[in-house]
Amino acid sequence: xTRVYEVPYLPDDGSRxxxxxxxxxxxxxxxxxxxxxxxxxxxxxxxxxxxIAVEGADGIWRPFGSDVKRxxxxxxxxxxxxxxxx
Numbered sequence: 001x002t003r004v005y006e007v008p009y010l011p012d013d014g015s016r017x018x019x020x021x022x023x024x025x026x027x028x029x030x031x032x033x034x035x036x037x038x039x040x041x042x043x044x045x046x047x048x049x050x051x052i053a054v055e056g057a058d059g060i061w062r063p064f065g066s067d068v069k070r071x072x073x074x075x076x077x078x079x080x081x082x083x084x085x086x
Contacts, residue, residue, distance in 0.1 A: 002049050005039040009055040
């Protein structure tokens with residue numbers, strides 16, 4: 001089973017960021033950077049089965065590996081129809 005550490009964009013109570021593992025809190029931090037650093041350290045210690053989900057300012061959660069790199073195969077994007085404008 002893959003372990004996913006979640007780092008939110010905004011703090012939970014206005015001043016602290018809560019790092020979550022599969023929706024359950026595993027720590028609170030004074031900054032988003034500290035929460036991300038803790039997620040990287042924990043995911044690296046867990047090995048290949050761990051990943052990190054980081055919420056962007058647009059509200060979209062983006063996956064990263066335990067090495068803080070984007071996955072080599074990003075999830076497929078929905079097909080879009082292109083329209084030509086003249």
